Amino acid sequence: MKIAVASDHGGFKLKEEVKAHLLERGLEVLDLGTHNEDSVDYPAYGKACGEAVVSGQADVGIVVCGTGIGISIAANKVKGVRCGLCTSVEMATLTKQHNNANVLALGGRTTETGLAMQIVDAWLDTEFEGGRHQRRVDMLDQM
Numbered sequence: 072m073k074i075a076v077a078s079d080h081g082g083f084k085l086k087e088e089v090k091a092h093l094l095e096r097g098l099e100v101l102d103l104g105t106h107n108e109d110s111v112d113y114p115a116y117g118k119a120c121g122e123a124v125v126s127g128q129a130d131v132g133i134v135v136c137g138t139g140i141g142i143s144i145a146a147n148k149v150k151g152v153r154c155g156l157c158t159s160v161e162m163a164t165l166t167k168q169h170n171n172a173n174v175l176a177l178g179g180r181t182t183e184t185g186l187a188m189q190i191v192d193a194w195l196d197t198e199f200e201g202g203r204h205q206r207r208v209d210m211l212d213q214m
């Protein structure tokens with residue numbers, strides 16, 4: 072599985088940690104930047120990650136900014152993206168089971184590293200439930 076990762080400066084440190092964690096799990100990573108803590112604009116990175124997923128360059132994506140809010144808004148502007156901002160393992164599990172989120176958003180300044188890795192693992196290891204949730208996901212994708 073190939074995972075696109077992207078962040079702004081506020082999410083850079085956690086993005087690097089997530090990347091190392093994914094590589095340790097034996098997954099392929101497409102790093103779309105940013106590559107240091109110089110100030111950049113999160114919309115560009117959310118868009119790039121969303122586009123990588125929708126175009127098939129990556130299977131899924133993980134985006135990180137200071138709170139995860141701005142970059143998740145940006146990713147969700149790309150048609151076909153279902154990006155869920157998660158601050159708990161329960162949210163990560165549910166955003167896969169119910170929303171079939173193809174992009175996960177994290178807050179680099181709001182979620183500590185250990186919890187962030189548990190969130191990443193829960194999201195990767197959970198299956199979409201389908202059924203009644205498929206209809207709702209289809210509705211999202213038609214918007």
Ligand code: RB5
Nearest residue numbers: 081136137138140141142
């Ligand atoms: C950047 O300072 C900060 O606004 C950004 O990382 C993010 O938190 C926006 O939602």
